[in-house]
Amino acid sequence: MKKHDFFQLIKFGMVGAFNTLVDYGMFYVFFGLCNLNKNPAQVFATVISMTNSYLMNRYWTFEQSGSISGREIRRFIVVNILSLSTTLLCLNLFHDVFLAHKAANALLAAANISFVLSGDLEVMFCKLLAMPFAWAVNFLGNRLWVFGKNSEKNPS
Numbered sequence: 001m002k003k004h005d006f007f008q009l010i011k012f013g014m015v016g017a018f019n020t021l022v023d024y025g026m027f028y029v030f031f032g033l034c035n036l037n038k039n040p041a042q043v044f045a046t047v048i049s050m051t052n053s054y055l056m057n058r059y060w061t062f063e064q065s066g067s068i069s070g071r072e073i074r075r076f077i078v079v080n081i082l083s084l085s086t087t088l089l090c091l092n093l094f095h096d097v098f099l100a101h102k103a104a105n106a107l108l109a110a111a112n113i114s115f116v117l118s119g120d121l122e123v124m125f126c127k128l129l130a131m132p133f134a135w136a137v138n139f140l141g142n143r144l145w146v147f148g149k150n151s152e153k154n155p156s
Contacts, residue, residue, distance in 0.1 A: 008062065009139075011060060012061045012139055012142070012143070015053065015056045015057055015060065015061055016135055018052075019056070020131060022045075022048060022049040023045045023046065023048075024127070026044065026045035026049065027045040030044050030045060032120045038092075038123050039092075042084070042088060042091065046080065046083075046084045046087070050077075050080045053080075053138075054073075054076050057142055057147065058147065062143075072146060075145055075146040076142070079137070079138060079142055079145065082141060083137045083138040087127075087131070087133070087134040090129065090133045090134070091126055091127055091130040094130060095122065100126055100129055101117045101122035
């Protein structure tokens with residue numbers, strides 16, 4: 001890995017960490033406070049964090065200059081729809097199919113920890129588990145397709 005690529009990954013991680021806080025916080029607002037279903041709550045949270053992500057990654061992480069092209073915006077939206085789809089798929093799998101919150105509660109009990117995931121915390125925990133999968137999709141899509149060196153040379 002080249003030094004430039006390494007620093008780009010670090011910057012992407014920093015932007016991602018900030019946007020994760022935005023996404024997770026907005027998800028909590030929409031799901032926990034506004035009582036929306038977990039799926040629309042995630043969609044709303046993604047739209048907010050996606051806008052911030054685009055601006056920070058375009059200008060800081062991938063150091064793009066000049067005007068914003070329609071192609072770049074379309075590609076960014078496609079990557080974020082794939083990332084959102086990954087989040088929703090994993091969130092629902094972890095919560096509704098794998099019952100990851102129950103496994104976590106069993107581990108906590110086995111470790112003699114009296115904390116129990118219940119109610120909204122079950123979903124919030126499963127969202128945490130889903131996030132690394134969405135991060136991978138998001139980074140690869142942005143790095144290779146949206147803001148990559150050849151993104152303007154290879155039209156979609």
